Amino acid sequence: MYHRLLQSVALVTALFATAAQAETVYVTADRMLNVEEGRYIPDPLLTVVDGRVAKVESGGSAPAGAEVIDLDGFTMLPGLIDMHVHLDSRPEIRGYNALAYSDRFWSAIAAANARRMLGAGFTTVRNLGADDYNVVGLDQAIEEGWLQGPRIVNAAHALGATGGHCDSTFMPPSYAEVGAAVGDGPDELRKRVREQRKYGAEVIKVCATGGVFSRNTEPGQQQLSQEELNAVVDEAHRWGLRTAAHAHGAEGIKAAIRAGFNTIEHASLVDDEGIALAKKNGTFFSMDIFNTEYTLAMGTENGVLEENLAKERMVGTTQRANFRKAHEAGVKMVFGSDAGVMPHENVGGQFRVMVEYGMTPLEAIRAATLNAAEALGQTGQVGTLQPGAWADIIAVEGDPLSDPAQLADVDHVVKGGELIR
Numbered sequence: 001m002y003h004r005l006l007q008s009v010a011l012v013t014a015l016f017a018t019a020a021q022a023e024t025v026y027v028t029a030d031r032m033l034n035v036e037e038g039r040y041i042p043d044p045l046l047t048v049v050d051g052r053v054a055k056v057e058s059g060g061s062a063p064a065g066a067e068v069i070d071l072d073g074f075t076m077l078p079g080l081i082d083m084h085v086h087l088d089s090r091p092e093i094r095g096y097n098a099l100a101y102s103d104r105f106w107s108a109i110a111a112a113n114a115r116r117m118l119g120a121g122f123t124t125v126r127n128l129g130a131d132d133y134n135v136v137g138l139d140q141a142i143e144e145g146w147l148q149g150p151r152i153v154n155a156a157h158a159l160g161a162t163g164g165h166c167d168s169t170f171m172p173p174s175y176a177e178v179g180a181a182v183g184d185g186p187d188e189l190r191k192r193v194r195e196q197r198k199y200g201a202e203v204i205k206v207c208a209t210g211g212v213f214s215r216n217t218e219p220g221q222q223q224l225s226q227e228e229l230n231a232v233v234d235e236a237h238r239w240g241l242r243t244a245a246h247a248h249g250a251e252g253i254k255a256a257i258r259a260g261f262n263t264i265e266h267a268s269l270v271d272d273e274g275i276a277l278a279k280k281n282g283t284f285f286s287m288d289i290f291n292t293e294y295t296l297a298m299g300t301e302n303g304v305l306e307e308n309l310a311k312e313r314m315v316g317t318t319q320r321a322n323f324r325k326a327h328e329a330g331v332k333m334v335f336g337s338d339a340g341v342m343p344h345e346n347v348g349g350q351f352r353v354m355v356e357y358g359m360t361p362l363e364a365i366r367a368a369t370l371n372a373a374e375a376l377g378q379t380g381q382v383g384t385l386q387p388g389a390w391a392d393i394i395a396v397e398g399d400p401l402s403d404p405a406q407l408a409d410v411d412h413v414v415k416g417g418e419l420i421r
Contacts, residue, residue, distance in 0.1 A: 079123025
């Protein structure tokens with residue numbers, strides 16, 4: 001009885017200590033966009049406890065002496081989500097120019113890019129492919145507070161076929177270069193899924209078709225069979241991992257949708273059957289429709305080979321037309337920039353292009369908040385400022401519902417209730 005009494009006293013003491021230690025911050029602004037309802041809340045007061053939104057009020061006041069993040073004069077929105085980035089890459093160093101740099105250079109680049117994306121308002125990113133597990137380590141460093149950066153959902157190495165887009169295709173045979181997660185046949189690809197999960201992958205990416213920035217692959221060419229794609233999804237979902245398929249070509253897109261991939265990346269050459277199939281299955285499209293201008297303007301200077309530039313010219317215009325068609329058909333869309341192909345700090349410019357090709361500003365914002373959170377399996381955790389969500393916040397000076405270009409120049413960023421300096 002005495003021991004049980006001591007245990008009860010200890011429990012009550014611990015509970016009071018936890019409550020006393022809870023860190024409470026208040027955030028104010030001129031107005032807050034409620035992305036669920038598509039309306040502004042005037043004079044918002046967010047109560048943030050231990051990094052999460054505890055309460056949302058309109059017209060309230062913080063208690064005297066409380067810590068306040070004052071965003072008065074600005075419009076507050078949930079932190080943005082980019083569903084397709086490559087943090088350990090820079091567009092200025094492309095093609096064979098990359099061979100001038102040490103392997104560990106890219107780890108340092110990843111840290112710098114993470115900070116730049118956070119500064120651009122992207123408080124959560126999904127990293128779809130990195131070398132040497134660079135971003136696994138970066139994710140750990142950010143989570144433990146050693147570095148500043150967004151929340152990362154990490155794919156580690158991307159899976160692909162021998163000689164395909166996710167293999168190493170730039171070096172001669174004497175180098176014996178092979179992609180770290182290449183597999184041929186369902187059984188090999190199942191093993192690759194398990195390996196990537198073992199070493200830190202939180203989502204599994206495959207290259208179902210050829211791509212723009214590899215050699216000797218065509219974007220429209222399907223490179224993994226239906227059986228191989230089925231095996232990847234079955235194995236990943238068995239382990240509780242979501243899946244993303246790089247797929248430019250129409251047949252590869254449809255095969256990936258039939259296999260049950262959660263998101264289709266690029267979807268450049270999708271046909272009407274593929275659009276209908278995506279809508280029926282609830283598959284998300286992540287279409288990077290902003291980076292073409294950068295690639296075509298700066299590619300040669302940055303070392304991009306002419307064969308890769310030719311492929312970009314071939315897919316860019318078609319991809320944008322298909323973005324409009326997929327959106328009009330009611331396909332679920334998420335924001336994906338393919339940062340690394342273009343500068344990470346500039347990806348907010350894609351909102352303007354999404355509106356130009358058919359979305360309303362609110363739909364474009366939802367693609368980078370509510371829709372992205374749903375595709376990640378993190379509804380209610382990120383991409384919203386409802387109670388229970390992480391207090392990840394951006395602030396802009398103008399009205400993003402009238403001018404989506406405001407989101408290309410974010411003024412303030414808050415992550416987990418902490419103002420990022």
